[in-house]
Amino acid sequence: MTDIEAAIREAFEHTEYDLGSVAVNRRQVRVPVIEEGADPDALRAVIEEALGADALATVTVTTERIAGEDTVGTVVSFRYRG
Secondary structure, three states: OOHHHHHHHHHHOOOOOOEOOOEEEOOEEEEEEOOOOOOHHHHHHHHHHHHOHHHEEEEEEEEEEOOOOOOEEEEEEEEEOO
């Protein structure tokens, strides 16, 4: 588990959101939230608190199937400045 993944998981432990498998590929991070229609601003705020607002670039929030399952959730993707 990367430091980024650990920081995100820890930040979400204190929220109402459940996470799927956080993926980190170089500086691209994908955070699947097992809740369709989750508030994008709230999700971004949790991640910014965990990593710092200056650490995020090109944030995208989408609704999609999580891990090819029937579960539809909200996915936050962003580039990490490190």
